[in-house]
Amino acid sequence: MRHDHLITSKQLSRADIETVLDRAAAIDADPAAVADRHAGTLLGLLFFEPSTRTKMSFETAIKRLGGDVVDMGSVESSSVKKGETLADTVRVIEGYADALVLRHPKQGSATMASEFVDVPLLNAGDGAGHHPTQTLLDLYTIRENAGLDDLTIGIMGDLKYGRTVHSLAYALTNFDARQHFVSPESLQLPREVVYDLHQSGSDAQVREHESLEEVLPSLDVLYVTRIQRERFPDENEYQQVAGEYRIDSETLAAANDDLTVMHPLPRVDEIAPEVDDTEYAAYFEQAHNGVSVRMALLDLLLSDGGDDDE
Numbered sequence: 001m002r003h004d005h006l007i008t009s010k011q012l013s014r015a016d017i018e019t020v021l022d023r024a025a026a027i028d029a030d031p032a033a034v035a036d037r038h039a040g041t042l043l044g045l046l047f048f049e050p051s052t053r054t055k056m057s058f059e060t061a062i063k064r065l066g067g068d069v070v071d072m073g074s075v076e077s078s079s080v081k082k083g084e085t086l087a088d089t090v091r092v093i094e095g096y097a098d099a100l101v102l103r104h105p106k107q108g109s110a111t112m113a114s115e116f117v118d119v120p121l122l123n124a125g126d127g128a129g130h131h132p133t134q135t136l137l138d139l140y141t142i143r144e145n146a147g148l149d150d151l152t153i154g155i156m157g158d159l160k161y162g163r164t165v166h167s168l169a170y171a172l173t174n175f176d177a178r179q180h181f182v183s184p185e186s187l188q189l190p191r192e193v194v195y196d197l198h199q200s201g202s203d204a205q206v207r208e209h210e211s212l213e214e215v216l217p218s219l220d221v222l223y224v225t226r227i228q229r230e231r232f233p234d235e236n237e238y239q240q241v242a243g244e245y246r247i248d249s250e251t252l253a254a255a256n257d258d259l260t261v262m263h264p265l266p267r268v269d270e271i272a273p274e275v276d277d278t279e280y281a282a283y284f285e286q287a288h289n290g291v292s293v294r295m296a297l298l299d300l301l302l303s304d305g306g307d308d309d310e
């Protein structure tokens with residue numbers, strides 16, 4: 001794998017994905033083997049939007065590889081507050097760190113920022129755009145629970161603003177996957193994403209639905225997402241769709257016994273807590289997988305273009 005920056009999952013071939021997932025599996029099997037591999041390496045964290053999992057799992061990942069972080073901290077306490085541009089901020093912080101992780105509310109910000117830096121820049125979410133490192137841990141979780149071959153997946157909720165959805169949908173075109181998108185009409189996938197998915201040659205494999213009922217029994221994986229309240233231009237529009245597309249034990253009575261339920265988290269009320277203790281629930285395991293997958297990715301990016309020296 002040889003990428004300077006990771007901005008979107010469209011950059012990732014099936015071979016790239018498998019390289020990261022295989023490396024993550026090896027790390028899970030023997031974490032001690034990589035404990036000092038990146039001693040002295042510093043990862044710059046630039047989070048302009050709230051984050052718990054992504055930020056903390058990147059921090060855990062680099063520390064478990066022997067490195068450390070330099071963290072811009074909150075927007076409130078940084079020079080962004082004084083009006084510094086993103087281009088200037090990343091140019092300064094690249095001088096302190098060996099790679100940068102950026103989360104920003106503006107779609108396209110990661111692409112723009114990457115043009116100003118030479119160290120690898122990882123997009124940890126750009127507005128309603130992309131979130132490719134989440135996709136890698138999602139694929140790892142799918143591979144562990146259901147396998148990535150001959151997969152039938154339902155992706156439900158806010159498909160319009162959900163960046164984890166966009167990234168996952170593109171990545172799945174590398175595999176033999178039937179993708180069923182379930183949402184209210186107002187939160188359907190952006191048309192350009194649907195167009196791209198069709199262009200990828202998987203026409204028969206992409207379907208859109210307004211109801212989960214018609215597809216649930218056929219699913220191997222159900223990927224539930226939060227309605228992205230912060231991205232709605234109008235609070236009234238949010239209120240019209242809030243609370244729709246919620247799953248609970250009753251909903252899941254119609255599911256296949258082997259169904260795996262995933263969610264990038266945080267959840268608001270899309271999955272009833274009673275589902276947590278069922279065999280279906282894989283969302284906490286999914287969040288934990290963020291550490292080994294990000295360790296694998298950092299290891300590959302920071303090892304001189306990803307030479308396989310294990």
Ligand code: NCD
Pocket residue numbers: 053054125131134163164225226264265266
């Ligand atoms: C997601 C995000 O930030 O896009 N969270 C995450 O990184 N696990 C999903 C969300 O906020 O709904």
